[in-house]
Amino acid sequence: MSESTLTEAPGAHPSGVGRPAPAGRRRSWLRPLLLVLGLVVMLALPLYVEEFWLRTGFAAAGAIVGAIGLNLLVGTSGQLSLAHAFFLAVGAVSYVYVSGEPGGLGVAELGGLGLPPIIGMIVGVLLAGLAGLLFSPLAARLRGIYLGVASLALVFIGVHVLNSWTEVTGGFNGRSAPEFSLFGFTFGNRDPELYVLEVPFREAERLWYLGLVLALAAYLFARNILRSRPGRALQTLRDSEVAASVMGVNVQGYKARIFLVSSMYAGLAGVMYALSIGSIAPESFGLELSILYLAMIVLGGLGSVNGAVLGAIFVSALPLVFQRYADLIPFVGGGGLAAGEAARFLFGAAIVLVILFEPAGLAGIANRIAGRFRRPGGRVTEHPPDTPTRTSEPSPSDPPAQGSTT
Amino acid sequence: MTQFLSLLLNGISLGAMYALIALGFVIIFKASEVVSFTHGSLLLLGAYSIARLSEPLGFLLAAVVGIAITALAAFVIERVIINRLRGAAVISLAIVTIGVDIILLTELIRRIGSDILNVPHPWAGGSVRVGDVGISENRLIAIAVAAVLIGLFFAAFKYSNWGIAMRASAEDGETAALMGIKQGRVSALAWVVAGVLAAVAALFLVGSPTPGVSPSTYAVALRAFPAAILGGLDSTGGALVGGLLIGIAEAMAAGYQDQLLFLGRGFSAVVPFIVMIAVLMFRPSGLFGTKELTRV
Amino acid sequence: MSAPGAAIDVRSDVPPVQVEDVTVRFGAITALSGVSFTVEPGTIHAIIGPNGAGKSTMFNVLSGVYKAAEGQVRFGEHRLDRMRPYKIAGIGVARAFQNIALSAGQSVAENLMLGRHHLTKAGFIAAGLRLPLATREGKLHGARVAEIADFLELGEKLHTPVGVLSYGDQKRVEVARALCTEPRLLLLDEPVAGMNAEETHRMAEAILEIRAGLGISVILVEHDMGMVMSLADRVTVLDFGRRIADGTPAEVQRDPEVIRAYLGSGDEIDPSEAAEAAAAGASSSETPGMPS
Numbered sequence: 001m002s003e004s005t006l007t008e009a010p011g012a013h014p015s016g017v018g019r020p021a022p023a024g025r026r027r028s029w030l031r032p033l034l035l036v037l038g039l040v041v042m043l044a045l046p047l048y049v050e051e052f053w054l055r056t057g058f059a060a061a062g063a064i065v066g067a068i069g070l071n072l073l074v075g076t077s078g079q080l081s082l083a084h085a086f087f088l089a090v091g092a093v094s095y096v097y098v099s100g101e102p103g104g105l106g107v108a109e110l111g112g113l114g115l116p117p118i119i120g121m122i123v124g125v126l127l128a129g130l131a132g133l134l135f136s137p138l139a140a141r142l143r144g145i146y147l148g149v150a151s152l153a154l155v156f157i158g159v160h161v162l163n164s165w166t167e168v169t170g171g172f173n174g175r176s177a178p179e180f181s182l183f184g185f186t187f188g189n190r191d192p193e194l195y196v197l198e199v200p201f202r203e204a205e206r207l208w209y210l211g212l213v214l215a216l217a218a219y220l221f222a223r224n225i226l227r228s229r230p231g232r233a234l235q236t237l238r239d240s241e242v243a244a245s246v247m248g249v250n251v252q253g254y255k256a257r258i259f260l261v262s263s264m265y266a267g268l269a270g271v272m273y274a275l276s277i278g279s280i281a282p283e284s285f286g287l288e289l290s291i292l293y294l295a296m297i298v299l300g301g302l303g304s305v306n307g308a309v310l311g312a313i314f315v316s317a318l319p320l321v322f323q324r325y326a327d328l329i330p331f332v333g334g335g336g337l338a339a340g341e342a343a344r345f346l347f348g349a350a351i352v353l354v355i356l357f358e359p360a361g362l363a364g365i366a367n368r369i370a371g372r373f374r375r376p377g378g379r380v381t382e383h384p385p386d387t388p389t390r391t392s393e394p395s396p397s398d399p400p401a402q403g404s405t406t
Numbered sequence: 407m408t409q410f411l412s413l414l415l416n417g418i419s420l421g422a423m424y425a426l427i428a429l430g431f432v433i434i435f436k437a438s439e440v441v442s443f444t445h446g447s448l449l450l451l452g453a454y455s456i457a458r459l460s461e462p463l464g465f466l467l468a469a470v471v472g473i474a475i476t477a478l479a480a481f482v483i484e485r486v487i488i489n490r491l492r493g494a495a496v497i498s499l500a501i502v503t504i505g506v507d508i509i510l511l512t513e514l515i516r517r518i519g520s521d522i523l524n525v526p527h528p529w530a531g532g533s534v535r536v537g538d539v540g541i542s543e544n545r546l547i548a549i550a551v552a553a554v555l556i557g558l559f560f561a562a563f564k565y566s567n568w569g570i571a572m573r574a575s576a577e578d579g580e581t582a583a584l585m586g587i588k589q590g591r592v593s594a595l596a597w598v599v600a601g602v603l604a605a606v607a608a609l610f611l612v613g614s615p616t617p618g619v620s621p622s623t624y625a626v627a628l629r630a631f632p633a634a635i636l637g638g639l640d641s642t643g644g645a646l647v648g649g650l651l652i653g654i655a656e657a658m659a660a661g662y663q664d665q666l667l668f669l670g671r672g673f674s675a676v677v678p679f680i681v682m683i684a685v686l687m688f689r690p691s692g693l694f695g696t697k698e699l700t701r702v
Numbered sequence: 703m704s705a706p707g708a709a710i711d712v713r714s715d716v717p718p719v720q721v722e723d724v725t726v727r728f729g730a731i732t733a734l735s736g737v738s739f740t741v742e743p744g745t746i747h748a749i750i751g752p753n754g755a756g757k758s759t760m761f762n763v764l765s766g767v768y769k770a771a772e773g774q775v776r777f778g779e780h781r782l783d784r785m786r787p788y789k790i791a792g793i794g795v796a797r798a799f800q801n802i803a804l805s806a807g808q809s810v811a812e813n814l815m816l817g818r819h820h821l822t823k824a825g826f827i828a829a830g831l832r833l834p835l836a837t838r839e840g841k842l843h844g845a846r847v848a849e850i851a852d853f854l855e856l857g858e859k860l861h862t863p864v865g866v867l868s869y870g871d872q873k874r875v876e877v878a879r880a881l882c883t884e885p886r887l888l889l890l891d892e893p894v895a896g897m898n899a900e901e902t903h904r905m906a907e908a909i910l911e912i913r914a915g916l917g918i919s920v921i922l923v924e925h926d927m928g929m930v931m932s933l934a935d936r937v938t939v940l941d942f943g944r945r946i947a948d949g950t951p952a953e954v955q956r957d958p959e960v961i962r963a964y965l966g967s968g969d970e971i972d973p974s975e976a977a978e979a980a981a982a983g984a985s986s987s988e989t990p991g992m993p994s
Contacts, residue, residue: 156676232815243803246788291504294501295505351505
C-alpha cells in the first residue's frame with residue numbers, strides 16, 4: 001500500500017525511538033507566556049482588590065473544582081448526574097464534623113472530632129469518594145438517562161439526612177464551619193496577623209490563595225487525565241459504549257471509577273463551599289445546587305476543562321455581582337427582580353440557548369475568538385481534543401453513514 | 407387493619423395522580439426521546455393557573471382554562487425548542503428541558519411567593535367514610551377521574567391514529583417516517599397530552615388534604631419521576647404500576663411515621679426515591695422497560 | 703507487499719477460530735441458526751451473504767457484543783462466546799466497525815491510542831499526576847501508533863480531529879485503530895464500503911500486507927465481491943441466518959445455492975458478475991491473485 005511496511009511489534013512493547021509521541025504537539029511560546037502572566041496577576045490580586053472580589057473568587061474556586069468534577073462525569077463520559085449536590089454535602093458535612101468542636105447549640109447537642117482542618121478536608125474528599133463508590137455499581141449499570149433521574153434520589157435523601165441527623169449536621173439550622181488552618185497557619189483574620197506590602201492579609205486574602213492552589217491542582221489533574229489513557233477511554237465510551245468495550249475498555253469499570261473521581265472532586269468543592277460560606281445548612285445542598293452545577297458545565301462547554309472553569313466563574317459569581325450592583329443593573333433590585341431570580345432566569349435562558357445554538361459553550365466561543373487571531377491558513381482545525389461533537393448537529397463535513405453508530 | 411386499609415386507599419389515590427404525571431413523562435420519552443425535567447414546573451403552572459383563575463372564572467372554567475394553558479405551554483416548548491433538536495443526544499435534550507424548567511419555575515415561584523394559593527374545589531374539604539376507612543372526597547374523585555383518563559389514554563394509545571403512529575415511531579423512527587408518519591406532529595401531540603395529564607393531576611394534588619398551591623407543589627411533582635423510571639421509561643403500563651407503587655409506599659410511610667421516626671421526620675417524602683433505587687438495583691431498565699439493543 | 707502465492711509466515715501464537723453451531727435469537731427472530739465454520743491461522747476468511755443474512759450478527763458474536771443462545775466460539779483455549787467484549791480485545795481480537803465508531807472530536811492519534819488501551823496500564827492517578835509510568839508509556843506507544851498510521855497513509859493526519867476527515871480516511875482510521883491493538887485475529891466489517899475504486903484497491907493491498915507482515919488471521923465481511931474473491935482464502939456464505947456454503951472462492955462461486963440466494967434476494971450483487979470483476983481486477987493490476 002505505501003512505502004512503509006508493517007511489522008509485528010516486538011511483544012507488547014513497541015520500539016522506543018521513533019517520532020515524538022502524538023500527544024506532544026507543537027506549542028507556541030505565546031501560550032506559556034500568557035499563563036505565567038495570568039498567574040502573576042492572580043497572585044498579586046489581593047494587593048489591589050477589595051474583599052468582595054476575593055470572597056467571590058474563593059467561592060468561584062470551589063465551584064471550579066466541583067464543575068470540573070461534574071464535567072468529567074457528564075461531559076467527558078456522558079453520564080448525566082443530578083446528584084452532585086449530594087456529594088458536595090458529604091464533603092462539607094464531613095469537614096464540619098471532623099474538624100468541628102463538639103458543643104451544644106440550644107436543644108441540639110452537636111458532635112465533633114476537633115481534628116486539624118486539613119484532616120477534615122481529606123476526610124471530606126475521601127468520604128464523598130466513598131459515597132460515590134457505593135453508588136457507582138448502580139450508576140455503572142444504568143443507561144445514561146436512567147442515571148439522570150435515579151441520581152435525583154441521592155439529592156433528596158441527602159437533604160433528608162442533613163435535616164434529621166442533627167448531631168452531625170446541625171439539623172435544619174445547620175452548623176458553622178471551622179476555620180481552615182495548615183500547620184498552625186490560620187486562614188482567618190489573625191494567628192498570625194499578616195501584612196504584605198502594608199496590605200493586611202486577613203481571611204479573604206488567605207482563602208483566595210487557598211482557592212487558587214486547590215482550583216489549579218484540580219484543573220491540572222483533570223487535564224492530565226483527559227489527555228491520557230483513562231481520558232481517551234472515557235471519551236470513547238461516551239461516543240459509543242460498544243466501540244469502547246470492543247477496543248478493550250472495561251466500560252462498567254470506567255463508569256464506576258469516573259463516578260468515584262467526580263464525587264471526590266465534589267467532596268473537595270463541598271469543603272470549600274463550607275469554608276466560603278462559613279457554615280452549612282441543608283437547603284444549600286438541594287436540587288437547585290445540582291442544577292447550578294449542571295448549568296456551569298453546559299454553559300462552559302460539555303467535556304471541556306477550560307469550559308468548566310469559565311462556566312463555574314460565570315454561574316457562581318453572577319448572583320453575587322447582581323446582588324452587589326443591584327442598583328446599577330436594569331430590572332434587578334428595587335421593584336424589579338431579586339438578584340437570585342435574575343441570575344436564575346439568565347442561567348435558564350443561557351442553557352437553552354447554548355444547547356440550541358452553541359453546544360460547545362463558552363469554551364467553544366473562546367476557541368473561535370482565539371482562532372480569529374491566529375494566522376489564516378494555519379492549522380485548519382482548532383477543536384481542542386476535549387470538545388465533544390456528540391451534541392452538535394451533524395456538520396456538512398460529516399460522512400454520510402455516521403448517524404447510525406450508536 | 408383499618409388504618410392500613412385507609413392508607414392503602416389514600417395511597418392508591420396519590421398513586422393515581424403520580425401515574426397521570428408519569429404517563430405524560432413516558433409518552434414524551436416515547437415520542438421525542440426526551441426525558442422532560444420540565445414536567446415539574448409544567449404541573450406547577452397548571453396548579454397556579456387554576457388557582458389564580460378560580461376567582462374571576464369560577465372553579466370549573468378555571469380548571470378547563472388552566473389545563474388548556476398547561477397543554478399550550480407544553481406545545482410551545484415542544485415546537486420552539488425540542489423540535490429543533492430532533493436527533494440530538496438524549497443528554498442534551500434532558501439538559502435543555504432543565505433550562506426551561508429553571509425559567510418557568512423561577513417565574514412561578516416569584517409569582518406565588520410565600521403564599522399558599524387556595525383552589526376552591528366544589529367538594530372542598532369533605533371526606534367520605536366507608537365503615538372505618540376514611541378518605542377525602544377530593545382524593546376519591548381523583549381516583550375516579552384518573553381511572554377514566556387512564557382508560558381513555560390506553561384506548562387512544564391502542565386504537566387511535568395518533569396512538570398507532572406514536573407506537574410506530576417509538577419502535578422505529580426512520581421506518582415510521584418512511585410510512586408517512588410525521589414525527590413532529592406525533593411528538594407535539596404527546597407533549598400536549600402530557601401537559602393535560604399533568605394539569606389534571608395538579609388539580610387534585612392541590613386539594614384536600616393538601617392546603618393549596620405553594621412552591622412545594624413542585625416537589626410533589628418530582629416524586630412522580632421515580633414512578634416513571636421504576637416502571638420503565640418507555641412503558642406506559644409501567645408508569646401506571648410505578649405510580650401506584652410509589653403512591654402506596656409514600657402513603658404507608660406517612661401513615662406509619664411514628665414507627666419510622668428513627669429515620670427522621672418527613673421520611674415519607676423520600677420514600678419514592680428509595681423505592682426507585684431499590685428497583686433499579688435489580689432491574690436497571692425498570693420493571694417493564696425494554697433493554698436497549700445495541701446495533702453496530 | 704506479498705507476491706501471489708507467497709508463503710505466509712503465520713505467527714506461532716495465532717490459533718484457529720472455531721465457530722460451532724452458533725445460534726442467536728432476538729425475541730422471536732432467529733438471526734443466526736446453527737452456523738459453523740473454522741478460520742485457519744493466518745488466513746483471510748470472508749463472510750458474505752445478502753443483506754440481513756446475519757453477517758454483522760456473526761461479528762457481534764465474535765467480538766462478544768451479542769451472546770449466542772446456543773453453540774460456541776473457540777479461539778485457541780479461549781471461549782469467545784463466554785467472554786465480555788473488553789476481555790476478548792485483551793486476548794488479541796480486534797474489530798473495525800462498519801459504521802464508523804470513532805470519537806469524532808478526538809484526533810487520529812488519540813483514536814489510535816485507544817487501540818493501545820489493553821497494552822497499557824496508566825490509571826487515573828498515574829495519568830492525573832503525570833507519573834513517569836504514564837508519560838513513558840505514552841511516548842513508547844505513541845511511536846508504534848505513528849508507525850501504524852504511516853502504514854495506512856494517515857501519518858500526515860495524526861493530529862487532525864477524525865470528524866473532519868474524508869469518509870475513506872475515517873474507514874482507514876477504523877482499520878488502523880484495530881491494528882493498534884496488536885491483534886492475533888482481525889475482524890474487518892465492510893472495510894471498503896463507500897470507498898471509490900482507487901481507495902478500495904489500496905485497502906485490499908493493505909489487508910494482504912497486514913496478513914503477510916503480521917502473520918495474523920483476518921475475518922472479513924464485505925459486499926464488494928471482487929475484493930472478496932481476490933483476497934479471501936476461504937469464504938463462508940450466509941443466507942437468512944444459515945450457512946449455505948463454505949469453501950474456497952472458486953467453489954463458492956459455483957455453488958448453486960449461493961447463486962440462488964443472490965439472484966433470489968434481488969440483492970445488488972450477482973456472483974457471476976462479481977467473478978468477472980474479480981478476474982478483471984486480478985489481471986488488470988498488480989492485485990495479487992488468490993494465495994493457494
